[in-house]
Amino acid sequence: SQQGEEDPQALSIQEGENATMNCSYKTSINNLQWYRQNSGRGLVHLILIRSNEREKHSGRLRVTLDTSKKSSSLLITASRAADTASYFCATDKPGTASKLTFGTGTRLQVTL
Amino acid sequence: EAGVAQSPRYKIIEKRQSVAFWCNPISGHATLYWYQQILGQGPKLLIQFQNNGVVDDSQLPKDRFSAERLKGVDSTLKIQPAKLEDSAVYLCASRHPLRGTFGTEAFFGQGTRLTVV
Numbered sequence: 001s002q003q004g005e006e007d008p009q010a011l012s013i014q015e016g017e018n019a020t021m022n023c024s025y026k027t028s029i030n031n032l033q034w035y036r037q038n039s040g041r042g043l044v045h046l047i048l049i050r051s052n053e054r055e056k057h058s059g060r061l062r063v064t065l066d067t068s069k070k071s072s073s074l075l076i077t078a079s080r081a082a083d084t085a086s087y088f089c090a091t092d093k094p095g096t097a098s099k100l101t102f103g104t105g106t107r108l109q110v111t112l
Numbered sequence: 113e114a115g116v117a118q119s120p121r122y123k124i125i126e127k128r129q130s131v132a133f134w135c136n137p138i139s140g141h142a143t144l145y146w147y148q149q150i151l152g153q154g155p156k157l158l159i160q161f162q163n164n165g166v167v168d169d170s171q172l173p174k175d176r177f178s179a180e181r182l183k184g185v186d187s188t189l190k191i192q193p194a195k196l197e198d199s200a201v202y203l204c205a206s207r208h209p210l211r212g213t214f215g216t217e218a219f220f221g222q223g224t225r226l227t228v229v
Contacts, residue, residue, distance in 0.1 A: 004154075031215045042116075042203060042220035043155070088154055092215045098143055098207065099168055100218055102154040 004032075004089045004103030012109040019076040021106040023089030024069075030092040032065055032072050033100075037086045046074075046087075079110045114138065118204050118221035126229055130192040133224045137185070137206030143167075145218065146179055146189050147203040155203055161187065194228045201225050 004025040013019050023032070031050050035043040049056045049065045049072065056063045062075040076083055089103045117136040125131050137144050142163050147155035158177065160168040163184035172179070176195070181187040191198055207218040 033217060035220075040225070042222045043205075043218075045217035045219070048215070048217055090218075098215055099157065099160060100145065100205075100207075101157065102147075104154045 004091055004101070006087070006089060006103045006106040008106060009104070010107045010109070012111065013079055015079060015081055015110055015112050017079055019079050019083070019108055019110070021074050021087055021108070023072045023074070023103055025072075025089070025091050025103070026070065027091075027093055029067070030094050032063075033090045033092075034061075034063060034072075034074050035088045035090060035102075037088065037105075039085075043088065076108075079108075081110050081112055084108060084110045116204055116206055116219050116221035118202075118224055120224055121222060122225050122227075124227045124229060125194055127196055128193040130190065131194055131226060132188050132190045133202050133204075133226075135187045135189070135204030135221060137187070137204070138219055141206035141208060141219070142184070143207050144181055144187050145203075145205045145207075146187070147205065149201045149203055149223070151200070158189070191226075194226075196228050199226055199228045 004023045007022045031048050033048045034046045037043045047058045047063050049063050060077045065072045086105045086107050088105045090100050119134050144161040146158045148158050149155045158172045159179045161181045164181045179189045201223040203223045205218040205220045208216050
């Protein structure tokens with residue numbers, strides 16, 4: 001079963017614009033992670049935010065976490081064509097021996 | 113550091129045939145996952161190993177899928193017999209076990225794209 005659902009399912013923006021995608025999940029978590037997947041490739045880890053953190057930055061990425069609403073957002077600033085990919089959130093639930101459960105993904109298209 | 117290795121990259125088989133996928137995780141990573149990713153969907157966990165023991169196989173179709181991780185290192189995932197709906201990308205990932213309360217990231221292989229015709 002999918003723990004998280006990303007919103008929107010698809011997003012198309014122009015290079016230089018910001019892209020925001022959201023993730024909602026159902027149960028309490030230890031952490032929430034974001035991954036990127038280029039077409040036909042494996043997933044690459046982008047950023048991990050702990051359940052006791054509210055915001056985290058890494059380069060052009062900004063992640064927020066609201067555990068009261070069971071939601072997270074990923075912001076990519078100044079997007080580039082190379083950011084075109086699918087983005088997935090994944091959650092670690094407490095007491096599940098590091099079981100990592102993925103959401104449904106957001107397909108981001110960045111055009112020149 | 114070498115990444116997670118998977119083979120083959122692509123496989124085409126006829127329904128009712130058998131197929132096996134291989135995964136070599138990052139050295140020292142005790143946790144190993146196999147995920148199934150159908151086109152347009154998120155990865156779905158099939159089985160999770162901790163060393164050579166199974167932690168979770170609740171979503172593994174055990175009538176046709178099997179997996180093993182001998183000696184707690186390499187792993188194989190087998191489908192016998194395959195169905196059309198098994199067409200998907202099969203992803204292997206590894207990570208350190210949960211460290212403290214908050215955990216670590218997973219590292220993925222490139223996946224095996226299976227087409228069942």
